[in-house]
Amino acid sequence: MNNKKLVIGLFGFGVVGEGLYKALQQTPTLQATIKKICIKDPGKKRAAPASLFTTDRDELLYDPEINVIVEVINEADAAFHIASTAFLNGKAVVSASKKMIAEHLTKLLELQRQVDLPFLYEAAACASIPVIRNLEEYYDNDLLHGIRAIVNGSTNYILTRMFEDKLTFPEALLSAQSLGFAEKDPTLDVQGWDAAHKCCILLMHAYGIITSTDHLLFNGIQNISAQDAKVAGEKGLGIKLVAQARKLRSGKIAACVLPQFVQASDSLHFVRNEFNGVEIESHFADKQFFYGKGAGSFPTASAVLSDIAALRYDYKYEYKKLHQAPAELTEEYYLKVYVRFQHWKDIPKQKFESIDEVHEDGKGKYLTGLIHYKELKNSDWWKLNHTSLILLPDAIEESVEIRKIKKRSLELGGVVS
Ligand SMILES: NC(=O)C1=CN([C@@H]2O[C@H](COP(=O)(O)OP(=O)(O)OC[C@H]3O[C@@H](n4cnc5c(N)ncnc54)[C@H](OP(=O)(O)O)[C@@H]3O)[C@@H](O)[C@H]2O)C=CC1
Numbered sequence: 287m288n289n290k291k292l293v294i295g296l297f298g299f300g301v302v303g304e305g306l307y308k309a310l311q312q313t314p315t316l317q318a319t320i321k322k323i324c325i326k327d328p329g330k331k332r333a334a335p336a337s338l339f340t341t342d343r344d345e346l347l348y349d350p351e352i353n354v355i356v357e358v359i360n361e362a363d364a365a366f367h368i369a370s371t372a373f374l375n376g377k378a379v380v381s382a383s384k385k386m387i388a389e390h391l392t393k394l395l396e397l398q399r400q401v402d403l404p405f406l407y408e409a410a411a412c413a414s415i416p417v418i419r420n421l422e423e424y425y426d427n428d429l430l431h432g433i434r435a436i437v438n439g440s441t442n443y444i445l446t447r448m449f450e451d452k453l454t455f456p457e458a459l460l461s462a463q464s465l466g467f468a469e470k471d472p473t474l475d476v477q478g479w480d481a482a483h484k485c486c487i488l489l490m491h492a493y494g495i496i497t498s499t500d501h502l503l504f505n506g507i508q509n510i511s512a513q514d515a516k517v518a519g520e521k522g523l524g525i526k527l528v529a530q531a532r533k534l535r536s537g538k539i540a541a542c543v544l545p546q547f548v549q550a551s552d553s554l555h556f557v558r559n560e561f562n563g564v565e566i567e568s569h570f571a572d573k574q575f576f577y578g579k580g581a582g583s584f585p586t587a588s589a590v591l592s593d594i595a596a597l598r599y600d601y602k603y604e605y606k607k608l609h610q611a612p613a614e615l616t617e618e619y620y621l622k623v624y625v626r627f628q629h630w631k632d633i634p635k636q637k638f639e640s641i642d643e644v645h646e647d648g649k650g651k652y653l654t655g656l657i658h659y660k661e662l663k664n665s666d667w668w669k670l671n672h673t674s675l676i677l678l679p680d681a682i683e684e685s686v687e688i689r690k691i692k693k694r695s696l697e698l699g700g701v702v703s
């Protein structure tokens with residue numbers, strides 16, 4: 287596609303599509319033009335000439351002059367059909383649809399390999415932050431110890447507005463929706479699906495792991511209460527929805543997406559509103575931090591624009607880690623957790639390796655303790671009966687041996703019984 291004029295068929299003219307249309311008008315040097323825009327509802331008023339719009343997807347997919355399909359719609363199945371037909375018709379694809387990408391990763395990679403055309407989707411993880419390209423290009427020779435990230439703008443915005451401005455959950459969600467941050471179905475944001483989809487995409491580019499939300503422990507922010515925020519405040523902590531992946535001593539990767547208490551010294555602590563933040567830890571560089579807007583019209587359009595620009599030099603992800611030395615996910619690790627609950631009967635105490643603290647306050651009880659990953663992955667008691675589960679800082683523990691030795695020595699010393 288070098289020196290070739292980019293002729294775009296754009297699917298979707300909502301928050302992202304319209305943002306891209308406007309951004310392209312302000313970047314004439316890119317020499318990329320939108321020939322046609324496919325939308326769903328022909329009756330909606332649009333901020334672009336009517337002649338550009340169609341509801342017939344084939345007008346774009348089968349137009350030989352269009353060499354790039356940009357897909358920014360909000361329906362994952364239709365998006366997959368559009369992307370795969372575009373490939374089979376010899377067109378490069380740029381997409382922002384993380385649900386579609388995460389759900390169809392294997393098939394899409396197979397197709398992309400078969401047709402050998404660019405398939406870029408920087409906007410699908412952390413919107414304006416160029417995290418995918420960095421993981422692809424920069425960290426391939428480095429020893430990547432781990433990633434901790436706030437990857438969902440809406441939930442971060444909701445937590446910020448609830449805890450800083452005392453908005454109720456519905457008020458904060460409504461505001462996230464009206465600003466164009468939330469998904470069409472906001473439960474995707476609130477219940478952690480969107481963050482889990484993004485985590486799957488990051489795992490692929492960081493470690494060459496192809497997985498799905500079925501294999502990932504995740505939750506959203508729907509159970510976080512004002513009482514949890516009070517506990518956090520008293521301890522000088524914040525609460526964030528954190529996607530994390532960490533290489534264990536076994537070389538395998540521990541990954542999950544859960545709310546977590548973050549200390550004031552944690553880079554994620556100051557990430558507020560719709561911003562996202564990604565902390566990457568690697569062997570020689572130590573910690574690096576990426577920060578930027580994780581949702582919204584122009585921030586997302588900027589990532590799509592950058593992908594379009596990269597098509598001019600035929601940039602493609604090489605999926606080096608996947609092809610060379612893919613890592614493996616593990617379920618063999620423990621998590622340090624805080625659990626707020628109403629009644630002891632709802633808590634399977636025997637499943638914990640240890641319960642370290644128990645508190646009772648006006649609104650119920652909470653405990654902190656250590657539990658095996660699988661005990662959470664294979665059950666849902668921790669989401670039911672007004673129970674909330676939040677990871678403690680530095681939550682991932684590889685083994686319980688040291689704890690056991692410590693406990694035993696305290697017992698021998700008569701400090702605990
Ligand atoms: N909003 C954000 O901050 C971000 C969004 N994304 C992703 O980008 C995508 C678009 O999001 P966003 O712009 O917010 O969504 P919107 O709901 O604002 O817009 C969706 C657009 O898709 C069109 N559409 C839906 N179904 C079809 C279809 N079958 N064929 C053609 N057009 C269709 C709609 O048409 P019509 O206008 O007629 O209703 C609309 O123009 C989603 O996958 C989202 O997850 C990624 C990063 C950030």
Ligand SMILES: N[C@@H](CC=O)C(=O)O
Binds near residue numbers: 480
């Ligand atoms: N709904 C998403 C939009 C961007 O990916 C979010 O809030 O992060």
